[in-house]
Amino acid sequence: LSLSLGQHHPILDGNVKRVLARYFMIEGWYGVKKVENQLWHLSEQLTPKNNVTEFNQAMMDLGASVCSRSRFDCEACPLNSGCGAFNAGKVKEFPHSKPKKAVPKKSCHQLIVQCGDKVLMEKRPNSGIWGGLFGFFEFNEYEELQTFLAQQGLEADLVELEAFIHVFSHFELKINPHVLNVKKIPDVVNDKQLVWYPLDQSIEVGLAAPTKKLVKQITAIV
The missing domain is CATH 3.90.79.10 (Nucleoside Triphosphate Pyrophosphohydrolase)
Structure with a gap:
């Protein structure tokens, strides 16, 4: 809705999840409900009341092109100064992968x-x-x-x-x-x-x- 109608709705696709997980160093796999709820809460807090469409599109583009899973370019990222994972040298560790199922x-x-x-x-x-x-x-x-x-x-x-x-x-x-x-x-x-x-x-x-x-x-x- 935010992209088509410009309404104030946060977005949380895979690219946005990755950006938020790295920026705030979110612990845990985002397939877990608790972690996903935490990401939704952050997305809601960060989404502005104005220019929502542009903001959400920018977040998705950032995750897709700059903050990708394996070929990330932190030096080119406009958010690197405040990014927890970048400043801690732990970009590769976030977001956490799905835990492997324990083998009996x-x-x-x-x-x-x-x-x-x-x-x-x-x-x-x-x-x-x-x-x-x-x-x-x-x-x-x-x-x-x-x-x-x-x-x-x-x-x-x-x-x-x-x-x-x-x-x-x-x-x-x-x-x-x-x-x-x-x-x-x-x-x-x-x-x-x-x-x-x-x-x-x-x-x-x-x-x-x-x-x-x-x-x-x-x-x-x-």
Whole structure:
């Protein structure tokens, strides 16, 4: 309305938001209602009663041509003497970008049963992450791993390897690997869901990326 009819209406397009955010060093992303309301309040205070059309057009032009997001020209800006971001040397920091969505973080414990140059793997369910691939025994909690060892009659004499993060598109998984060395291979060779995988990788089975990483790490230790 201010541009078409010359009425006293403040304007707040993306260019004007950027000018105000830098000039007043407005904290926060202007997609947040509180920050947007703050910018509207400033725009209302600054918009003159006369020559509204010219003022609003000048603000939009200033944001589009001089106070652009990345190719700003502060030296040519007529408002630089009072601009908070310019005088603080923080023009690149304003306006604040949209905050990145926090990535969920999960963790698990993996049991690597090793006998000489072979490690025991199980085939994962077809559904879920790494579906149908072979990997090490996985537990949500360390206590679950200990319970599993007790049920199998195995001593919990574990060697802990350094934990690492595997990043998925929608979450991060911290993997805590534990190695259990056994002197002889238990009789599980007839179980199609289990395989004694040679560290020289002489057989071909589908492995998840973290499993491949651990195989290389164990091979370097042996």
